[in-house]
Amino acid sequence: MEDMKHNVRLTGPELSALWTQYLNDSMAICVLTYALESCKDKDIYTIIEYALSLSKSHISKITDTLKEENYPLPTGFTMDDVNLNAPPLFSETFWMQYLYVMTLHGMNGYSLSVGSAVRKDQRKYFTECGKEAMELYDKLVDVMLDKGIFSRPPFINAPHDQEVIDNQSYLTGWFGKRRPLNGIEMGNIYYNMQKTIVKVDLEIAFAQVTQSKELREYFLRGAKICKKHIRIFSSILMESDLPSPRNWTSEVSNSTVSPFSNKLMLFHVASLIAVSVGYYGSALSVSQRRDIIAQYLRLMGEIGIYAEDGINILIKNKWMEQPPGADDRANIAKQNS
Structure with missing residues (x-):
């Protein structure tokens, strides 16, 4: 045993x-x-x-x-x-x-x-x-x-009394008066913004140093998508009079000498996109305002298409290693025929 x-x-x-x-x-x-x-x-x-x-x-x-x-x-x-x-x-x-x-x-x-x-x-x-x-x-x-460089998420004031949700208007998103964000929704939007801000800065920097036109265009396209997502998240926070996290683009230098291979830069961006889809999905599952749920669904679809295009570039350049997987039994059988 x-x-x-x-x-x-x-x-x-x-x-x-x-x-x-x-x-x-x-x-x-x-x-x-x-x-x-x-x-x-x-x-x-x-x-x-x-x-x-x-x-x-x-x-x-x-x-x-x-x-x-x-x-x-x-x-x-x-x-x-x-x-x-x-x-x-x-x-x-x-x-x-x-x-x-x-x-x-x-x-x-x-x-x-x-x-x-x-x-x-x-x-x-x-x-x-x-x-x-x-x-x-x-x-x-x-x-x-x-060092004073940490962006704290927004604070929440304590209510005067314990409150109970007694109306379905709590779920309202597209029509009617939208309620302020609850703490879970606020936190997910804020943290997804922080992650997206770092991703856009990486894409701006990588576009700046790569010698590949294809990758430069891909990174710039990703930066554009990220900026759009940041604006959407920021507007949702602003509607509830809440602050957004700090932008770090000014911390990217003007160097045009690449410190990393094209393979590494593209893999890095692709892996960050993959986890973004997961974080958006997780945030969607605990959001209780219909408009926020719809936004996450739309944004997930957008970055999903962008992610697939990045994977295609990795495959084309033979930079993508095949992960562990089940045996292809039909192919094995063919080899033995």
């Missing part, structure tokens, strides 16, 4: 979680190593260095696990995908906001991976990754607050 427990294979979801994390962390190593090259602020340097050490540790552990499973490692990204001699493309302040958003993605991703893990070592591994991400988040927010 002990041998059977010890030798149990990784499930498809477990393999996929490790495989995907390998890609993301190999990319993070390239990005964070470049960020350290021009970082002068001691506090920010320490945060980036800590985040980099986590990604390196993950790569090492995933490599050992996949080798034990006799499963091939993805190619991912290497130092060939980064130019450490390129001038700074982003300010230190931007790197803090970037890490903040990426850490939010990490915490969410690790919790999902724990939920799909069965084998004890995998549950333990992803639980530990989640703890590390929360520790990074804690350190990160402390530094951002100390």
Whole structure:
């Protein structure tokens, strides 16, 4: 019985979680190593260095696990995908906001991976990754607050008495007087704006440095879509007299020397789009105003089309690795005929 427990294979979801994390962390190593090259602020340097050490540790552990499973490692990204001699493309302040958003993605991703893990070592591994991400988040927010660069979500005043919803007008969106946002709706809009703001700045910067006309047009198109989404979210907040998060575009330099390969830049944007669809869907599921639900549905469709176009470019350039999947039994049978 002990041998059977010890030798149990990784499930498809477990393999996929490790495989995907390998890609993301190999990319993070390239990005964070470049960020350290021009970082002068001691506090920010320490945060980036800590985040980099986590990604390196993950790569090492995933490599050992996949080798034990006799499963091939993805190619991912290497130092060939980064130019450490390129001038700074982003300010230190931007790197803090970037890490903040990426850490939010990490915490969410690790919790999902724990939920799909069965084998004890995998549950333990992803639980530990989640703890590390929360520790990074804690350190990160402390530094951002100390430096005055953290955008706090809006506050809510306490009601005079406990209130009960007694009318379906609470759900009104398109017709009639719209109620102010509730805290859940407000929070999701605010945090989706923060993530979109970082994405638009990455797309502006990547369009600025890529030598590929196709990618330049793709990134600029993405930036245009992101700006549109930001305006929509901002107008919803403004209608309830609530502030929007800060814009960070001024923290992008005017350098035209690319620090990253085209493959890395496109993969980065494509992966951020993919998680955006998920966050929009999650926000939609807890929104109780019809107009907000309709907006999320429309925006999800728009970025879904944009995401597919990006994947097609990745495929065309042979930059997209095939993730773990079930065997094609019909094809196997053909090969044996």
